[in-house]
Structure formats: C-alpha cells, structure tokens
Amino acid sequence: METNFIQSYWSLFPPLLAIVLAVVTRKVLLSLGLGIILAALLLGQFSLLESSNLLISHIVGLFWSDGALNDWNLNILIFLLLLGCMISMLSRTGATLAFAQWAQTRIKNRRQAKVMTGMLVFIFFIDDYFHSLSVGTICRPVTDRFNISRAKLAYLLDSTAAPVCVLMPISSWGAYIIALVGGILVSHGIIGNSALGAFIIMGSMNYYAIFTLVMVLLVIRGGWDLGAMARHEQAALAGELYDKAKGLPPGVAENSEQVGQVKDLLLAIACLTLVTVAGLLITGSLALNASNQPFSWLGALENTNVGLSLVFGGVAGFLVCAFAMWRQAVSATSWQQTLQLGIKGMLPAIYILLLAWTIAGLIGQLQTGQYLASLIQQSMPVFLLPAVLFLLAGLMAFATGTSWGTFGIMLPIAADMTMAIDAQLLLAAMSAVMAGAVFGDHCSPISDTTILSSTGAACHHMDHVLTQLPYALSIALVSLVGYLALGYSGSSSVGFLAALGALAVVLLAWSSKRVAKA
Structure with missing residues (x-):
C-alpha cells in the first residue's frame, strides 16, 4: 500500500521507537511489540481496521503463506523447542555431571585445564546458555584445583560461547540468524545466495568473533592477563580464587544430583550434529535432482533445507536423551517437569524471533532502509557503513543486554540501508551488525550470557564484567579497523x-603489561 509515510522520515519512527525503548526499558519484547504496532498504524494510515488487518496478515504469514504452511519458520521454531x-x-539424567567427573581425572596442569575449558565449546556449541552453565559446572572443580581464578574461568566461558555460537549454523544462534537472513534475502528478491550460504560468508567477515577466539587461544597459552585479570590471577596463585571480601559468589544449582553416563551427552551432541549435516546434504541433493542439476557438495549446501535438517538433527538428539531418561526409569511427573523446563527456557528466544520476523516485514514495507540510505548518501561516505553499523549494534547490545534483540532490530535495517546504497556491501553490513551485537553483549553487565557465565564460573558478576572489558574493547578496536578497511576496499580479505x-599492534601495546606466566 502506497502512503506518504513510506520512505519518509516517518518510516524511521517504528525502528527508532523499538531501539530507544529497548535502551531505556531494557525490555526487548515490549520494545519490538510497540515498534510493530506503530509500523502497522503508519502503513494503515492510522485506520484501526486497516492497520489491524495488515498486522494480522503479517502474523498469520509467519505460519501460513501462499496457501500452505510456512515450513521454514515452523521448522526453526520446532528446532529451538x-x-x-x-x-x-x-x-536431568546427570550426563553433564558425569562428564565433569570424567574430565577431572585426565587434567594434569593449569594449561590443560584452560585448554579443556576453551575447547569444550566445540561440544556444547548448540547454545550459549547451555555452554556457559554446563561447561562452567564441568570445569570449575578442575580449574579450582590448579588455582585458576574464577574470573579467568568466566572469561573463557563468555568469550567462547557467543563467538562460536554466532559462527556455527548448527546452533540456536545459527538457526535464529539464518532465519532472519533468509527472510531478508526473500524480501529483497535476492536469489543468488541461500540463507545458509550467506550465513557462512557473513561468518568469515565477523572479525569480532574470529579475533576474540584468537585472543582466547593466547590466554590459554598463557600470560595474556590484561588489566584487572592480572590481579585476579595473582590472587588465585596465592590461593584466593575469588574476592572473598564480597562474600560467596553464586554457583550453579544442579537439576539432578545423580551421576549419569558420559556417553549420553556425547552421543546426543554427535547425533544432533551428524544427522543435521546429513540432512543438509540430503535435502540439498534432492533439490538439485529436482532441478536436473548434477550433485556437488557446494551445490547441495546452497540448495539445502536448513530448517528441516535442523529438525532432523534435533529429533535425533532428543531421542538419544529420551532413551537415557527411559533407561533411568524416570517417572511421568519428572518427564513432564523436565520437558516443561526445557520448553520454558526457549520461549523468550522464540518470542523475540517471532516479533523480529514481524517488524522486519513491516519495516521493509515502510522502506525505512531506503530513506536512511538517502540520508547517509548525503552525509556519510559509503565506506564507513560497516564500521558505523558495528558501533551502533555494539551500543544497542550493550544497553539492552541482548544480542538476539539487536539482531532482530538491526539486521533488517542494515539490509535495507545497504541495498539502497551499495548492494555489494549487503553481507558485510549484516556481518558488522552480528559482530557488534556480540561485542556489546560481552561488555554489558545486564547480558544474559554475561550473567550466566559468571554463574557457571561461580564468579562475582561485576568482577567478570570488569576483567572481560579490556579484552572486549581491544578486539572491538581490531574489528573496527577491519570494517573500515573492508568498507574502503570492498574486499573481505583486505579487511581481515x-x-x-x-x-x-594491540598485543604489542599490551605486552609490557601482561603477566609473564599464567
């Protein structure tokens, strides 16, 4: 519907309302909801009937479109559940606790304890919450034994959780971002890239995630204890693992005191991963066959059904966990409580995703990005766009404490702006948003992942925030340089x-201040 609100300064109001309210109230769902209502009113020219019909059609379209079920959206939601x-x-089965006890018998020194903590993310990569709490529970007794500070443990948890999850397509983060990117590509009529292919390319330009993991490797190797971290490590070597003057830090409560079997956890993660990968290849192969194209690995991945493959993997992992619970003769009541707890834990992410899909469609109809693009063309060089989006996403994630909310609000805006200015920078711009969201999340004291990393490590929360801040700011500076170079050259390799x-240069600047041996 053409109105005078489309591609005008009025089209800025819905996303601005969502962003400002998210910063002020720190309630992403409320902020997205009010932004959606305002966008619908603008599109309906403030006619309640017209706006309501428009909003309802968008919501229905999330589940039913073109006369059939919207299997893409539904598959993503099923996978998250x-x-x-x-x-x-x-x-509940005690598999996580069993893994913790198994690990304690095989670690011989401080470096091995840090290596185990850093590398476990590649087993617990499916979700940042899962990683922070589970790996914290597993590794804390081991790192305590070798006098590694709780602040160092919290840093290793937090700085591997989001950076790995945001790069992995087979994760709750990956599924969420692929879903958003898929909708964005469709809304702009882009058929040259699949959502999965775009996600992988964006990952290669996510400089913050990549170089944060490089810094983690340096910290694991030893010696790179920046700022306040050096003091905590020195105190830990003297036997004080956390600041006792602040009292006992909160720990992680176990849902089950019984010790299960390590193989249950490993088999569940393995089945989830392998079946999903097999699903990606099979569905891609079927799509190639249907269009009479020869099979190739790249072609299969470009034409795959990511949502359906994730559901296949999720069902396989679920069945392995269900078998473990059946073997333990878990009561019907415990079954119900366990499943309810799992579903409840994912509902906030699902709510954000549904609202993000809705506001993305409405903002696209308002052509907000095109209007912003016209302003930027007049006031800012195009090459600054990735760097500016990185900083804006970082600021929003810091203020709101949520990467997912930042993805939901900023990715559609970044895409609209870039398509109207220079379509060649689309994936770079969206990658900069992804990187900035993780950066802001790492710095934010109200971030769920930051809080859960503190809890998983049994570290005082603000001690974790302040010890992680020098690392996050240093890598943010590194990333900003990369995005400036990427925007100027148009080459991801030059940016890298x-x-x-x-x-x-940053490491050289810090080298005189670091602790010689960690």
Whole structure:
C-alpha cells in the first residue's frame, strides 16, 4: 500500500521507537511489540481496521503463506523447542555431571585445564546458555584445583560461547540468524545466495568473533592477563580464587544430583550434529535432482533445507536423551517437569524471533532502509557503513543486554540501508551488525550470557564484567579497523588482513603489561 509515510522520515519512527525503548526499558519484547504496532498504524494510515488487518496478515504469514504452511519458520521454531528439551534432559539424567567427573581425572596442569575449558565449546556449541552453565559446572572443580581464578574461568566461558555460537549454523544462534537472513534475502528478491550460504560468508567477515577466539587461544597459552585479570590471577596463585571480601559468589544449582553416563551427552551432541549435516546434504541433493542439476557438495549446501535438517538433527538428539531418561526409569511427573523446563527456557528466544520476523516485514514495507540510505548518501561516505553499523549494534547490545534483540532490530535495517546504497556491501553490513551485537553483549553487565557465565564460573558478576572489558574493547578496536578497511576496499580479505595487523599492534601495546606466566 502506497502512503506518504513510506520512505519518509516517518518510516524511521517504528525502528527508532523499538531501539530507544529497548535502551531505556531494557525490555526487548515490549520494545519490538510497540515498534510493530506503530509500523502497522503508519502503513494503515492510522485506520484501526486497516492497520489491524495488515498486522494480522503479517502474523498469520509467519505460519501460513501462499496457501500452505510456512515450513521454514515452523521448522526453526520446532528446532529451538527440541534444543531446549535436550538441554533440560541432559541435566536431568546427570550426563553433564558425569562428564565433569570424567574430565577431572585426565587434567594434569593449569594449561590443560584452560585448554579443556576453551575447547569444550566445540561440544556444547548448540547454545550459549547451555555452554556457559554446563561447561562452567564441568570445569570449575578442575580449574579450582590448579588455582585458576574464577574470573579467568568466566572469561573463557563468555568469550567462547557467543563467538562460536554466532559462527556455527548448527546452533540456536545459527538457526535464529539464518532465519532472519533468509527472510531478508526473500524480501529483497535476492536469489543468488541461500540463507545458509550467506550465513557462512557473513561468518568469515565477523572479525569480532574470529579475533576474540584468537585472543582466547593466547590466554590459554598463557600470560595474556590484561588489566584487572592480572590481579585476579595473582590472587588465585596465592590461593584466593575469588574476592572473598564480597562474600560467596553464586554457583550453579544442579537439576539432578545423580551421576549419569558420559556417553549420553556425547552421543546426543554427535547425533544432533551428524544427522543435521546429513540432512543438509540430503535435502540439498534432492533439490538439485529436482532441478536436473548434477550433485556437488557446494551445490547441495546452497540448495539445502536448513530448517528441516535442523529438525532432523534435533529429533535425533532428543531421542538419544529420551532413551537415557527411559533407561533411568524416570517417572511421568519428572518427564513432564523436565520437558516443561526445557520448553520454558526457549520461549523468550522464540518470542523475540517471532516479533523480529514481524517488524522486519513491516519495516521493509515502510522502506525505512531506503530513506536512511538517502540520508547517509548525503552525509556519510559509503565506506564507513560497516564500521558505523558495528558501533551502533555494539551500543544497542550493550544497553539492552541482548544480542538476539539487536539482531532482530538491526539486521533488517542494515539490509535495507545497504541495498539502497551499495548492494555489494549487503553481507558485510549484516556481518558488522552480528559482530557488534556480540561485542556489546560481552561488555554489558545486564547480558544474559554475561550473567550466566559468571554463574557457571561461580564468579562475582561485576568482577567478570570488569576483567572481560579490556579484552572486549581491544578486539572491538581490531574489528573496527577491519570494517573500515573492508568498507574502503570492498574486499573481505583486505579487511581481515587490516584487522590482523591491528591485533598485532594491540598485543604489542599490551605486552609490557601482561603477566609473564599464567
């Protein structure tokens, strides 16, 4: 519907309302909801009937479109629910606790304890909450034994959780972002890239996530204890693992005191991963066959059904966990409580996703991005766009404490702006938003992941925030240099090399202050 509100300054109001309210109230659902209502009113020219019909059609379209079920959206939602149930069931069966006890018998020194903590993310990559709580529970007794500070443990948890999850397509983060990107590509009529292919390319330009993991490797190797972290590590070597003057830090309550079997956890994660990968290849192969194209690995991945493949993997992992619970003769009441807990844990993410899909469609109809693009063309060089989006996303995630909410609000806006200015920068711009959201999340004291990393490590929360801040700010500076170079050159390789050079300079600046041996 054409109105005078489309591609005008009025089209800025819905996303601005959502962003400002998210910053002020720190309630992403409320902020997105009010932004959606305002967008519908603008599109309906403030006619309550017209606006209501428009909003209802958008909401219905999330589940039913073009005369059929919207299987893409539904598959993503089903996967998230399966994932929540798996996390709850693994805790209930004691598989997580069993893994902790198994690990304690095989670690011989401080470096091995840090290596185990950092590398476990590649087993617990399916969700950042799952990672922070589970790996914290597993590793805390081991790191305590070798006098590694709780602040260092919290840093290792937090700085591997989101950066790995945001790069992995087979994760709750990956599924969420792929879903958003898929909708954005469709809304702009882009058929040259699949959502999965776009996600993988964006991951290669997510400089903050990549170089945060590089910094984690340096910290694991030893010696890179920046700022307040050095004091905590020195105190830990003297036997004080956390600041006792602040009292006993909160720990992680176990859902089950019984010790399960390590194989249950490993088999569940393995089945989830392998079946999902097999699903990606099979559905992609079927799509190639239907269009009479020869099979190729890349072609299969470009034409795959990501949502359906994730559901296949989720069902496989769920069945492994269900078998473990059946073997333990879990009562019907415990079954119900466990599944309810898992579903409840995923509902906030699902609510955000549904609202993000809705506001993305409405903002696209208002052509907000095109209007912003016209303003930027007049007032800012195009090459600054990735860097500016990185900073804006970081600021929003810091203020709201949520990467997911930032993705939901900023990705559609970034896409609309970029398509109207320079379509070649689309994936770079969206990647900058992803990177900035993780950066802001790492710095924010109200971030769920930051809080859960503190809890998983049994570290005082603000001690974790303040010890992680120098690392996050240093890598943010590195990333900013990378995005400036990427925007100027149009080459992701040039951006990466520039960021790598900036990392060398940052490390040189910190080298005189770091602790010699960790």
